[in-house]
Amino acid sequence: MLSKRIIPCLDIDNGRVVKGVKFLNLVDAGDPVENAKFYDEEGADELILLDITASSDNRSILFDTVKKVADSIHTPFTVGGGIRTIEEIKKLIQAGADKVSLNTVLVKNPEIISEGARKFGSQAMVAAIDAKRVGEHKWNIFIKGGREDTGLDALLWASKLESLGAGEILLTSMDKDGTKKGYDLELVRTISETVKIPVIASGGVGTLEDLYRGITEGKADAVLAASIFHFREYSIRQVKEFLKEKGVSIRL
Amino acid sequence: MIGIVNYQRGNLNNVYRAFTSFGFETEITDSPENLERYNGLVLPGVGAFQDAMETLKKTGFDTAIKNYIQSGRPFMGICLGLQLLFEESLEFGKTKGLGVLKGKVVPFQISLKVPHMGWNQIRFSKPSRFIQSDLNGESFYFVHSYFVVPEEKEIILSTTSYEIDFVSSIEKDNVFACQFHPEKSQKKGLKMIKNFGDACARYTSH
Numbered sequence: 242m243l244s245k246r247i248i249p250c251l252d253i254d255n256g257r258v259v260k261g262v263k264f265l266n267l268v269d270a271g272d273p274v275e276n277a278k279f280y281d282e283e284g285a286d287e288l289i290l291l292d293i294t295a296s297s298d299n300r301s302i303l304f305d306t307v308k309k310v311a312d313s314i315h316t317p318f319t320v321g322g323g324i325r326t327i328e329e330i331k332k333l334i335q336a337g338a339d340k341v342s343l344n345t346v347l348v349k350n351p352e353i354i355s356e357g358a359r360k361f362g363s364q365a366m367v368a369a370i371d372a373k374r375v376g377e378h379k380w381n382i383f384i385k386g387g388r389e390d391t392g393l394d395a396l397l398w399a400s401k402l403e404s405l406g407a408g409e410i411l412l413t414s415m416d417k418d419g420t421k422k423g424y425d426l427e428l429v430r431t432i433s434e435t436v437k438i439p440v441i442a443s444g445g446v447g448t449l450e451d452l453y454r455g456i457t458e459g460k461a462d463a464v465l466a467a468s469i470f471h472f473r474e475y476s477i478r479q480v481k482e483f484l485k486e487k488g489v490s491i492r493l
Numbered sequence: 494m495i496g497i498v499n500y501q502r503g504n505l506n507n508v509y510r511a512f513t514s515f516g517f518e519t520e521i522t523d524s525p526e527n528l529e530r531y532n533g534l535v536l537p538g539v540g541a542f543q544d545a546m547e548t549l550k551k552t553g554f555d556t557a558i559k560n561y562i563q564s565g566r567p568f569m570g571i572c573l574g575l576q577l578l579f580e581e582s583l584e585f586g587k588t589k590g591l592g593v594l595k596g597k598v599v600p601f602q603i604s605l606k607v608p609h610m611g612w613n614q615i616r617f618s619k620p621s622r623f624i625q626s627d628l629n630g631e632s633f634y635f636v637h638s639y640f641v642v643p644e645e646k647e648i649i650l651s652t653t654s655y656e657i658d659f660v661s662s663i664e665k666d667n668v669f670a671c672q673f674h675p676e677k678s679q680k681k682g683l684k685m686i687k688n689f690g691d692a693c694a695r696y697t698s699h
Contacts, residue, residue: 242613242614243605243609243611243613243635243655244611244612244632245611246611246612284679286611287611311504312506312510315507315511315676315677315678315679315682315683316677316679317634317636317674317677334503334504335503335504337506337507339636339677358541359541360540360541360544361503361539361540361541362540362573363608364608364610364638408610408638409608409610439610439611462606462611463611492612
Protein backbone atom coordinates (compact mmCIF):
# COMPACT_ATOMS: atom_id res chain seq x y z
CA MET A 242 0.00 0.00 0.00
CA LEU A 243 1.28 3.46 -0.87
CA SER A 244 2.28 5.45 2.21
CA LYS A 245 1.16 9.00 2.86
CA ARG A 246 4.17 11.25 2.51
CA ILE A 247 5.47 13.51 5.25
CA ILE A 248 7.37 16.36 3.65
CA PRO A 249 9.37 19.00 5.48
CA CYS A 250 9.71 22.21 3.50
CA LEU A 251 12.84 24.31 3.56
CA ASP A 252 12.14 27.91 2.62
CA ILE A 253 15.41 29.18 1.20
CA ASP A 254 16.51 32.81 1.09
CA ASN A 255 19.97 33.56 -0.30
CA GLY A 256 21.16 30.04 0.41
CA ARG A 257 19.80 29.91 3.97
CA VAL A 258 16.73 28.19 5.41
CA VAL A 259 14.13 30.60 6.71
CA LYS A 260 10.45 30.38 7.50
CA GLY A 261 8.08 33.22 6.95
CA VAL A 262 4.99 33.99 8.91
CA LYS A 263 2.45 34.72 6.18
CA PHE A 264 5.50 35.20 3.91
CA LEU A 265 6.80 38.12 6.03
CA ASN A 266 9.05 38.46 9.10
CA LEU A 267 11.58 35.80 8.15
CA VAL A 268 13.44 33.95 10.85
CA ASP A 269 16.73 32.26 10.02
CA ALA A 270 16.48 28.52 10.62
CA GLY A 271 19.86 27.42 9.31
CA ASP A 272 21.89 25.84 6.59
CA PRO A 273 20.01 23.94 3.84
CA VAL A 274 22.48 21.08 3.52
CA GLU A 275 22.53 20.43 7.26
CA ASN A 276 18.73 20.56 7.37
CA ALA A 277 18.39 18.24 4.39
CA LYS A 278 20.82 15.69 5.85
CA PHE A 279 18.99 15.77 9.15
CA TYR A 280 15.64 15.01 7.46
CA ASP A 281 17.19 12.33 5.24
CA GLU A 282 18.54 10.63 8.34
CA GLU A 283 15.20 11.01 10.14
CA GLY A 284 13.34 9.30 7.30
CA ALA A 285 11.39 12.18 5.78
CA ASP A 286 9.57 10.82 2.72
CA GLU A 287 10.56 13.74 0.50
CA LEU A 288 11.86 17.28 0.87
CA ILE A 289 10.86 20.54 -0.74
CA LEU A 290 13.22 23.48 -1.18
CA LEU A 291 11.42 26.72 -1.92
CA ASP A 292 13.51 29.70 -2.93
CA ILE A 293 11.20 32.39 -1.60
CA THR A 294 12.90 35.59 -2.70
CA ALA A 295 14.03 34.38 -6.05
CA SER A 296 11.64 35.86 -8.57
CA SER A 297 14.25 38.04 -10.26
CA ASP A 298 17.41 37.45 -8.23
CA ASN A 299 20.54 35.79 -9.42
CA ARG A 300 19.88 32.03 -9.43
CA SER A 301 23.44 30.83 -9.09
CA ILE A 302 23.15 30.57 -5.30
CA LEU A 303 20.11 28.34 -5.69
CA PHE A 304 21.79 26.05 -8.25
CA ASP A 305 24.73 25.73 -5.90
CA THR A 306 22.47 24.92 -2.94
CA VAL A 307 20.54 22.33 -4.97
CA LYS A 308 23.75 20.65 -6.04
CA LYS A 309 25.05 20.48 -2.49
CA VAL A 310 21.77 19.10 -1.17
CA ALA A 311 21.56 16.51 -3.97
CA ASP A 312 25.09 15.37 -3.19
CA SER A 313 24.28 14.95 0.50
CA ILE A 314 21.05 12.94 0.64
CA HIS A 315 19.23 9.90 -0.78
CA THR A 316 15.74 11.33 -0.47
CA PRO A 317 13.69 12.68 -3.39
CA PHE A 318 13.35 16.44 -3.39
CA THR A 319 11.53 19.21 -5.22
CA VAL A 320 12.85 22.69 -5.90
CA GLY A 321 10.64 25.71 -6.48
CA GLY A 322 10.55 29.47 -6.33
CA GLY A 323 10.75 31.95 -9.18
CA ILE A 324 11.37 29.38 -11.92
CA ARG A 325 10.51 30.96 -15.30
CA THR A 326 12.13 29.04 -18.14
CA ILE A 327 12.71 25.53 -19.45
CA GLU A 328 16.42 26.32 -19.29
CA GLU A 329 16.18 26.91 -15.52
CA ILE A 330 14.18 23.71 -15.08
CA LYS A 331 16.87 21.82 -16.98
CA LYS A 332 19.63 23.35 -14.85
CA LEU A 333 17.85 22.50 -11.60
CA ILE A 334 17.23 18.91 -12.68
CA GLN A 335 20.85 18.63 -13.81
CA ALA A 336 21.93 20.02 -10.45
CA GLY A 337 20.07 17.10 -8.85
CA ALA A 338 16.46 18.19 -8.21
CA ASP A 339 14.01 15.32 -8.77
CA LYS A 340 11.13 17.67 -9.44
CA VAL A 341 10.58 21.36 -9.94
CA SER A 342 7.67 23.31 -8.60
CA LEU A 343 6.27 26.02 -10.86
CA ASN A 344 4.07 28.82 -9.62
CA THR A 345 3.93 32.42 -10.90
CA VAL A 346 5.20 31.51 -14.38
CA LEU A 347 2.17 29.27 -14.94
CA VAL A 348 -0.24 32.19 -15.04
CA LYS A 349 1.51 33.79 -18.00
CA ASN A 350 2.78 30.63 -19.64
CA PRO A 351 0.87 27.51 -18.55
CA GLU A 352 2.27 25.54 -21.51
CA ILE A 353 5.67 25.45 -19.81
CA ILE A 354 4.23 22.48 -17.87
CA SER A 355 3.58 20.59 -21.09
CA GLU A 356 7.01 21.33 -22.47
CA GLY A 357 8.63 20.33 -19.19
CA ALA A 358 6.60 17.12 -19.05
CA ARG A 359 7.70 16.15 -22.57
CA LYS A 360 11.36 16.77 -21.73
CA PHE A 361 11.58 15.55 -18.16
CA GLY A 362 8.37 13.58 -17.57
CA SER A 363 5.17 14.68 -15.83
CA GLN A 364 6.45 13.29 -12.55
CA ALA A 365 9.06 16.06 -12.47
CA MET A 366 6.51 18.84 -12.90
CA VAL A 367 4.86 20.07 -9.71
CA ALA A 368 2.26 22.79 -10.08
CA ALA A 369 2.25 25.06 -7.03
CA ILE A 370 -1.00 26.78 -6.27
CA ASP A 371 -1.31 29.56 -3.71
CA ALA A 372 -5.02 29.87 -3.03
CA LYS A 373 -6.90 32.38 -0.93
CA ARG A 374 -10.53 32.20 0.06
CA VAL A 375 -12.54 34.89 -1.73
CA GLY A 376 -16.04 33.65 -0.90
CA GLU A 377 -17.96 30.65 0.34
CA HIS A 378 -16.51 27.49 -1.28
CA LYS A 379 -14.47 29.73 -3.55
CA TRP A 380 -10.74 30.33 -3.71
CA ASN A 381 -8.65 32.37 -6.13
CA ILE A 382 -5.07 31.90 -7.25
CA PHE A 383 -2.57 34.39 -5.88
CA ILE A 384 0.92 34.90 -7.29
CA LYS A 385 4.11 36.78 -6.43
CA GLY A 386 4.32 35.21 -3.00
CA GLY A 387 0.68 35.90 -2.28
CA ARG A 388 0.72 39.59 -3.17
CA GLU A 389 -1.34 39.53 -6.38
CA ASP A 390 -4.84 38.12 -7.06
CA THR A 391 -4.99 36.64 -10.56
CA GLY A 392 -8.76 36.28 -10.49
CA LEU A 393 -8.35 32.62 -11.48
CA ASP A 394 -10.59 30.11 -9.73
CA ALA A 395 -8.48 27.56 -7.82
CA LEU A 396 -10.56 24.56 -8.83
CA LEU A 397 -10.59 25.29 -12.55
CA TRP A 398 -6.93 26.21 -12.40
CA ALA A 399 -5.96 22.92 -10.75
CA SER A 400 -7.82 20.95 -13.43
CA LYS A 401 -6.22 22.94 -16.19
CA LEU A 402 -2.70 22.35 -14.86
CA GLU A 403 -3.46 18.65 -14.53
CA SER A 404 -4.60 18.46 -18.15
CA LEU A 405 -1.45 20.27 -19.27
CA GLY A 406 0.69 17.55 -17.72
CA ALA A 407 1.44 18.49 -14.12
CA GLY A 408 2.39 15.41 -12.11
CA GLU A 409 1.41 16.76 -8.73
CA ILE A 410 -0.14 19.80 -7.04
CA LEU A 411 1.44 21.64 -4.15
CA LEU A 412 -1.50 23.42 -2.60
CA THR A 413 -0.89 26.26 -0.16
CA SER A 414 -3.62 28.13 1.64
CA MET A 415 -2.63 31.78 1.84
CA ASP A 416 -5.11 32.28 4.65
CA LYS A 417 -3.56 29.57 6.80
CA ASP A 418 0.12 29.73 5.91
CA GLY A 419 2.19 30.59 8.97
CA THR A 420 -0.78 30.68 11.32
CA LYS A 421 -0.30 27.20 12.87
CA LYS A 422 -4.09 26.89 12.97
CA GLY A 423 -4.36 23.88 10.66
CA TYR A 424 -4.82 23.39 6.92
CA ASP A 425 -7.77 24.86 5.03
CA LEU A 426 -9.33 21.39 4.97
CA GLU A 427 -12.21 22.32 2.71
CA LEU A 428 -9.79 23.69 0.12
CA VAL A 429 -7.55 20.63 0.29
CA ARG A 430 -10.42 18.18 0.02
CA THR A 431 -12.09 20.07 -2.82
CA ILE A 432 -8.93 20.15 -4.93
CA SER A 433 -7.88 16.61 -4.04
CA GLU A 434 -11.25 15.22 -5.08
CA THR A 435 -11.22 17.22 -8.31
CA VAL A 436 -7.89 16.16 -9.75
CA LYS A 437 -6.49 12.70 -10.41
CA ILE A 438 -2.88 13.65 -9.59
CA PRO A 439 -1.49 13.69 -6.02
CA VAL A 440 -2.04 16.77 -3.88
CA ILE A 441 0.38 18.00 -1.23
CA ALA A 442 -1.37 20.01 1.47
CA SER A 443 0.52 23.04 2.73
CA GLY A 444 0.02 26.02 4.98
CA GLY A 445 -1.01 26.19 8.59
CA VAL A 446 0.29 23.10 10.41
CA GLY A 447 0.69 23.68 14.13
CA THR A 448 -0.03 20.27 15.67
CA LEU A 449 0.16 16.55 14.87
CA GLU A 450 -3.62 16.51 14.74
CA ASP A 451 -3.45 19.07 11.89
CA LEU A 452 -1.39 16.65 9.80
CA TYR A 453 -3.80 13.82 10.57
CA ARG A 454 -6.80 15.90 9.54
CA GLY A 455 -5.04 17.01 6.35
CA ILE A 456 -4.79 13.36 5.32
CA THR A 457 -8.14 12.09 6.56
CA GLU A 458 -10.52 15.04 6.17
CA GLY A 459 -8.47 16.88 3.54
CA LYS A 460 -7.77 13.65 1.60
CA ALA A 461 -4.24 14.90 0.90
CA ASP A 462 -1.75 12.43 -0.57
CA ALA A 463 1.11 14.17 1.20
CA VAL A 464 1.42 16.74 3.93
CA LEU A 465 3.96 19.51 4.06
CA ALA A 466 5.12 21.35 7.13
CA ALA A 467 8.00 23.68 7.90
CA SER A 468 8.21 25.38 11.24
CA ILE A 469 7.09 22.44 13.41
CA PHE A 470 10.08 20.50 12.07
CA HIS A 471 12.71 23.24 11.87
CA PHE A 472 12.36 24.33 15.43
CA ARG A 473 12.34 20.67 16.46
CA GLU A 474 8.90 20.89 17.99
CA TYR A 475 8.30 17.42 16.55
CA SER A 476 10.62 14.92 14.91
CA ILE A 477 9.64 13.15 11.69
CA ARG A 478 9.59 9.92 13.68
CA GLN A 479 7.14 11.38 16.22
CA VAL A 480 4.86 12.56 13.43
CA LYS A 481 4.97 9.18 11.71
CA GLU A 482 4.37 7.16 14.85
CA PHE A 483 1.42 9.38 15.74
CA LEU A 484 -0.15 8.96 12.30
CA LYS A 485 0.56 5.24 12.12
CA GLU A 486 -1.07 4.70 15.48
CA LYS A 487 -4.15 6.46 14.18
CA GLY A 488 -4.33 4.02 11.27
CA VAL A 489 -2.76 6.10 8.48
CA SER A 490 -0.60 4.21 5.95
CA ILE A 491 2.90 5.38 6.91
CA ARG A 492 6.45 4.20 6.24
CA LEU A 493 8.36 4.02 9.50
CA MET B 494 34.31 -1.07 -12.93
CA ILE B 495 30.60 -0.17 -12.94
CA GLY B 496 29.36 2.14 -15.70
CA ILE B 497 26.33 4.43 -15.53
CA VAL B 498 24.82 5.36 -18.88
CA ASN B 499 24.48 9.13 -19.24
CA TYR B 500 21.69 10.20 -21.51
CA GLN B 501 22.09 13.86 -20.69
CA ARG B 502 18.71 14.50 -19.19
CA GLY B 503 19.35 14.67 -15.51
CA ASN B 504 21.69 14.33 -12.63
CA LEU B 505 23.12 10.86 -12.20
CA ASN B 506 25.19 11.77 -9.17
CA ASN B 507 22.77 10.08 -6.82
CA VAL B 508 23.25 6.72 -8.51
CA TYR B 509 26.98 7.37 -8.80
CA ARG B 510 27.39 8.32 -5.14
CA ALA B 511 25.32 5.36 -4.00
CA PHE B 512 27.84 2.99 -5.63
CA THR B 513 30.99 4.90 -4.69
CA SER B 514 29.84 5.21 -1.07
CA PHE B 515 30.45 1.43 -0.81
CA GLY B 516 33.82 1.71 -2.51
CA PHE B 517 32.74 0.32 -5.91
CA GLU B 518 34.78 1.72 -8.74
CA THR B 519 32.17 3.56 -10.81
CA GLU B 520 31.97 6.04 -13.68
CA ILE B 521 29.28 7.95 -15.52
CA THR B 522 29.82 7.42 -19.22
CA ASP B 523 28.87 9.37 -22.35
CA SER B 524 30.50 6.88 -24.65
CA PRO B 525 29.06 3.52 -25.79
CA GLU B 526 32.58 2.20 -26.48
CA ASN B 527 33.30 2.26 -22.75
CA LEU B 528 30.73 -0.46 -22.08
CA GLU B 529 33.27 -3.13 -23.04
CA ARG B 530 35.32 -2.28 -19.97
CA TYR B 531 32.57 -2.75 -17.39
CA ASN B 532 31.62 -5.70 -15.24
CA GLY B 533 28.45 -3.87 -14.18
CA LEU B 534 26.19 -1.50 -16.12
CA VAL B 535 23.43 0.75 -14.83
CA LEU B 536 20.76 2.32 -17.03
CA PRO B 537 19.18 4.95 -14.79
CA GLY B 538 15.73 6.45 -15.08
CA VAL B 539 15.60 10.01 -16.26
CA GLY B 540 12.96 11.74 -18.36
CA ALA B 541 10.33 10.51 -20.76
CA PHE B 542 10.38 7.25 -22.77
CA GLN B 543 10.34 8.65 -26.29
CA ASP B 544 12.93 11.31 -25.60
CA ALA B 545 15.21 8.82 -23.84
CA MET B 546 14.90 6.29 -26.65
CA GLU B 547 15.81 8.92 -29.25
CA THR B 548 18.89 9.87 -27.25
CA LEU B 549 19.97 6.24 -26.87
CA LYS B 550 19.68 5.74 -30.63
CA LYS B 551 21.42 8.96 -31.55
CA THR B 552 24.37 8.21 -29.27
CA GLY B 553 24.65 4.55 -30.29
CA PHE B 554 23.96 3.43 -26.75
CA ASP B 555 21.02 1.30 -27.94
CA THR B 556 23.18 -1.25 -29.73
CA ALA B 557 25.96 -1.04 -27.15
CA ILE B 558 23.55 -1.78 -24.29
CA LYS B 559 22.05 -4.76 -26.13
CA ASN B 560 25.54 -6.14 -26.83
CA TYR B 561 26.51 -5.62 -23.22
CA ILE B 562 23.45 -7.51 -21.97
CA GLN B 563 24.13 -10.35 -24.40
CA SER B 564 27.63 -10.72 -23.01
CA GLY B 565 26.13 -11.97 -19.72
CA ARG B 566 27.62 -9.29 -17.48
CA PRO B 567 25.43 -7.85 -14.65
CA PHE B 568 22.99 -5.15 -15.73
CA MET B 569 20.71 -2.94 -13.64
CA GLY B 570 17.86 -0.81 -14.98
CA ILE B 571 16.16 1.82 -12.82
CA CYS B 572 12.64 3.18 -13.46
CA LEU B 573 12.71 4.28 -17.09
CA GLY B 574 15.80 2.06 -17.36
CA LEU B 575 13.46 -0.89 -16.69
CA GLN B 576 10.77 0.29 -19.10
CA LEU B 577 13.26 0.90 -21.95
CA LEU B 578 14.18 -2.80 -21.96
CA PHE B 579 10.76 -3.76 -23.30
CA GLU B 580 9.46 -3.82 -26.87
CA GLU B 581 7.21 -0.78 -26.75
CA SER B 582 5.66 1.89 -24.57
CA LEU B 583 2.36 3.68 -24.89
CA GLU B 584 3.75 6.90 -23.34
CA PHE B 585 3.06 9.85 -25.72
CA GLY B 586 1.86 7.48 -28.44
CA LYS B 587 3.51 4.15 -29.30
CA THR B 588 7.29 4.19 -29.05
CA LYS B 589 9.63 1.27 -29.64
CA GLY B 590 11.96 0.34 -26.81
CA LEU B 591 15.20 -1.64 -26.79
CA GLY B 592 13.26 -4.90 -27.08
CA VAL B 593 15.61 -6.89 -24.85
CA LEU B 594 12.57 -8.24 -23.03
CA LYS B 595 9.20 -9.27 -24.47
CA GLY B 596 6.23 -7.19 -23.38
CA LYS B 597 5.13 -3.60 -23.17
CA VAL B 598 4.82 -0.54 -20.99
CA VAL B 599 1.27 0.58 -20.22
CA PRO B 600 -0.39 3.39 -18.22
CA PHE B 601 -2.16 2.90 -14.88
CA GLN B 602 -5.92 2.83 -15.43
CA ILE B 603 -7.15 2.86 -11.85
CA SER B 604 -9.25 5.01 -9.55
CA LEU B 605 -6.28 5.97 -7.33
CA LYS B 606 -4.05 8.98 -7.99
CA VAL B 607 -1.62 8.79 -10.90
CA PRO B 608 1.41 9.15 -10.94
CA HIS B 609 1.98 6.42 -8.36
CA MET B 610 4.23 8.62 -6.29
CA GLY B 611 5.86 7.86 -2.98
CA TRP B 612 6.93 4.90 -0.84
CA ASN B 613 5.42 1.48 -1.40
CA GLN B 614 6.36 -2.09 -0.54
CA ILE B 615 7.76 -4.75 -2.81
CA ARG B 616 6.92 -8.47 -2.56
CA PHE B 617 9.33 -10.93 -4.09
CA SER B 618 7.88 -13.60 -6.37
CA LYS B 619 11.13 -15.56 -6.64
CA PRO B 620 14.68 -15.53 -5.28
CA SER B 621 17.17 -13.17 -6.88
CA ARG B 622 20.81 -13.72 -7.77
CA PHE B 623 21.47 -10.02 -7.11
CA ILE B 624 19.18 -8.83 -4.34
CA GLN B 625 19.08 -10.36 -0.87
CA SER B 626 15.77 -11.69 0.38
CA ASP B 627 15.79 -9.51 3.52
CA LEU B 628 14.62 -6.59 1.36
CA ASN B 629 11.35 -8.45 0.78
CA GLY B 630 8.45 -6.37 2.11
CA GLU B 631 10.48 -3.15 2.44
CA SER B 632 9.35 0.21 1.08
CA PHE B 633 11.04 1.94 -1.84
CA TYR B 634 10.43 5.24 -3.59
CA PHE B 635 8.30 5.11 -6.74
CA VAL B 636 7.36 7.82 -9.17
CA HIS B 637 5.75 6.66 -12.41
CA SER B 638 2.54 6.64 -14.42
CA TYR B 639 3.40 3.60 -16.55
CA PHE B 640 4.39 0.08 -15.61
CA VAL B 641 5.79 -2.92 -17.44
CA VAL B 642 3.79 -5.97 -18.48
CA PRO B 643 6.29 -8.74 -19.30
CA GLU B 644 5.19 -11.53 -21.60
CA GLU B 645 7.42 -14.03 -19.80
CA LYS B 646 5.89 -14.16 -16.33
CA GLU B 647 8.87 -16.04 -14.94
CA ILE B 648 11.03 -12.92 -15.16
CA ILE B 649 8.90 -11.14 -12.53
CA LEU B 650 11.04 -10.62 -9.43
CA SER B 651 8.62 -8.51 -7.36
CA THR B 652 5.19 -6.99 -7.48
CA THR B 653 3.72 -3.99 -5.69
CA SER B 654 0.14 -3.26 -4.86
CA TYR B 655 -1.56 -0.02 -5.94
CA GLU B 656 -5.17 -0.93 -6.51
CA ILE B 657 -3.75 -3.52 -8.88
CA ASP B 658 -0.64 -5.65 -8.45
CA PHE B 659 1.95 -4.39 -10.91
CA VAL B 660 5.47 -5.58 -11.68
CA SER B 661 7.92 -3.54 -9.58
CA SER B 662 11.07 -5.42 -10.59
CA ILE B 663 12.22 -8.09 -13.01
CA GLU B 664 15.18 -10.40 -13.22
CA LYS B 665 16.23 -12.48 -16.17
CA ASP B 666 19.66 -14.09 -16.16
CA ASN B 667 22.13 -11.19 -15.84
CA VAL B 668 19.47 -8.48 -16.07
CA PHE B 669 17.94 -6.93 -12.95
CA ALA B 670 15.67 -3.90 -13.29
CA CYS B 671 13.32 -2.10 -10.94
CA GLN B 672 10.53 0.43 -11.29
CA PHE B 673 11.40 2.18 -8.02
CA HIS B 674 14.46 4.28 -7.30
CA PRO B 675 16.89 2.54 -4.93
CA GLU B 676 19.20 5.57 -5.12
CA LYS B 677 16.36 7.66 -3.68
CA SER B 678 15.22 5.13 -1.10
CA GLN B 679 17.47 5.96 1.83
CA LYS B 680 18.99 3.04 3.77
CA LYS B 681 17.10 0.13 2.18
CA GLY B 682 17.73 1.51 -1.28
CA LEU B 683 21.45 1.82 -0.61
CA LYS B 684 21.45 -1.75 0.59
CA MET B 685 19.98 -2.85 -2.74
CA ILE B 686 22.66 -0.87 -4.58
CA LYS B 687 25.29 -2.62 -2.49
CA ASN B 688 23.76 -6.03 -3.29
CA PHE B 689 24.04 -5.31 -7.00
CA GLY B 690 27.55 -3.86 -6.67
CA ASP B 691 28.65 -7.00 -4.81
CA ALA B 692 27.23 -9.16 -7.60
CA CYS B 693 29.26 -7.16 -10.13
CA ALA B 694 32.39 -7.65 -8.03
CA ARG B 695 31.74 -11.40 -7.88
CA TYR B 696 31.39 -11.49 -11.65
CA THR B 697 34.92 -10.09 -12.07
CA SER B 698 36.44 -12.83 -9.97
CA HIS B 699 35.04 -15.55 -12.26
